[in-house]
Amino acid sequence: MTLVLIRPAGELMIKSSYVRKYFLRKLIANVSSVITVKSWKADQGYVIIEGEGDINKLSHVFGISYYYTADEVNFSSTQELAVMAREKFKEIVKGKKFAVRVRRNGKHNFTSLDVAREVGKELLPFSSGVDLDNPEVVVRIDILQNKAYLYSEEREGPRGFPVGSTGKTIVLFSGGIDSPVATWMMMKRGARPLLLNVMLGGDIQKKIIIEEAKVLREWSGVEKIKVYFVDGIKLSTYLANVNKFIRVIMLKRLMYKLADELGKKSGAYSITTGESLSQVSSQTMKNLFVSEFGISRPVFRPLIGMDKEEIVEIARKIGTFELSSKMPEYCIISSKNTVRARLGEVLEDENKLNIDIKELLSQAEVVEI
Numbered sequence: 001m002t003l004v005l006i007r008p009a010g011e012l013m014i015k016s017s018y019v020r021k022y023f024l025r026k027l028i029a030n031v032s033s034v035i036t037v038k039s040w041k042a043d044q045g046y047v048i049i050e051g052e053g054d055i056n057k058l059s060h061v062f063g064i065s066y067y068y069t070a071d072e073v074n075f076s077s078t079q080e081l082a083v084m085a086r087e088k089f090k091e092i093v094k095g096k097k098f099a100v101r102v103r104r105n106g107k108h109n110f111t112s113l114d115v116a117r118e119v120g121k122e123l124l125p126f127s128s129g130v131d132l133d134n135p136e137v138v139v140r141i142d143i144l145q146n147k148a149y150l151y152s153e154e155r156e157g158p159r160g161f162p163v164g165s166t167g168k169t170i171v172l173f174s175g176g177i178d179s180p181v182a183t184w185m186m187m188k189r190g191a192r193p194l195l196l197n198v199m200l201g202g203d204i205q206k207k208i209i210i211e212e213a214k215v216l217r218e219w220s221g222v223e224k225i226k227v228y229f230v231d232g233i234k235l236s237t238y239l240a241n242v243n244k245f246i247r248v249i250m251l252k253r254l255m256y257k258l259a260d261e262l263g264k265k266s267g268a269y270s271i272t273t274g275e276s277l278s279q280v281s282s283q284t285m286k287n288l289f290v291s292e293f294g295i296s297r298p299v300f301r302p303l304i305g306m307d308k309e310e311i312v313e314i315a316r317k318i319g320t321f322e323l324s325s326k327m328p329e330y331c332i333i334s335s336k337n338t339v340r341a342r343l344g345e346v347l348e349d350e351n352k353l354n355i356d357i358k359e360l361l362s363q364a365e366v367v368e369i
């Protein structure tokens with residue numbers, strides 16, 4: 001059995017005690033999906049877990065700032081603690097420049113610096129000296145009242161809120177580079193994503209999307225991810241009669257309407273897209289206004305202010321970039337697209353289409369990952 005310490009994201013810990021407990025329960029549920037949790041307790045900004053498994057997997061659990069394994073010791077004086085720290089760390093600092101970092105919670109008649117000095121003095125003879133700025137090894141001690149946790153390596157978590165803690169969002173998911181990143185960013189804020197794809201590209205597109213959803217699933221803890229595949233070819237036949245300059249905007253409106261309807265059915269209160277301002281002609285401010293006009297759910301666009309390089313960097317980090325790059329160009333609805341669609345004209349043409357969004361959605365194929 002290993003002792004795992006988690007420092008939850010700061011945002012989570014400043015909530016009122018009731019709300020904090022809610023978030024912590026979600027966090028532990030998601031942690032339990034990647035390691036075995038035998039027991040856990042929350043103590044002054046820490047979650048202390050007795051468990052086992054591969055703790056590297058905690059790097060994919062939102063809501064964690066830092067995580068590490070540690071030894072727990074009881075102590076009654078700083079001298080006693082320094083001796084215990086010497087026994088644990090003397091081999092690790094051997095021949096190395098080291099630093100001692102102490103964090104302290106609770107009431108004590110000593111400071112963190114007092115402990116760092118005493119531990120430093122004990123370890124000095126085994127090491128090649130103290131270097132506070134560029135140490136080769138760091139000796140770390142977290143003090144919680146009369147207990148101390150000794151460790152040398154702390155790992156950074158992804159921060160954010162636990163997935164599933166802040167509600168569901170319908171993601172318009174094309175499977176290109178942007179929408180997986182937008183999904184991940186909403187998951188980072190605790191949202192559980194339901195992916196909606198308007199299938200215009202056939203089996204290869206579908207296969208890639210499922211693979212991308214599997215990558216995102218590695219970040220979603222206990223929450224499964226559903227993908228809804230809507231028949232896009234059927235949808236595009238309706239668009240054949242629409243003026244080619246507004247065809248793409250019309251398609252976008254229909255996608256938003258599908259997402260709104262799915263949100264109604266599944267209790268999701270928002271829609272997420274991978275749009276970034278003016279990246280392509282359908283993403284000008286005017287066209288975004290026309291696309292989402294009359295949609296009842298708020299549309300979240302986590303990438304709105306990012307450029308392509310920034311988006312690609314995140315896609316690489318989360319592991320979706322390779323898959324997105326394999327996405328073939330599919331069925332061009334129109335290559336001529338206005339940058340300033342007129343709302344009146346679009347709404348008028350939309351009325352003539354007479355598309356049954358509910359029926360289209362009810363025929364969607366659903367894959368759960």
Ligand SMILES: Nc1ncnc2c1ncn2[C@@H]1O[C@H](COP(=O)(O)OP(=O)(O)OP(=O)(O)O)[C@@H](O)[C@H]1O
Nearest residue numbers: 172173174176177178179196197198273274275282
């Ligand atoms: N076939 C589709 N099914 C569902 N949503 C889509 C589809 N195509 C586009 N979208 C949504 O519209 C957004 C903008 O798509 P667009 O094709 O204009 O730009 P993009 O830069 O290619 O986006 P992405 O990289 O996500 O494919 C996408 O991020 C996604 O949210």
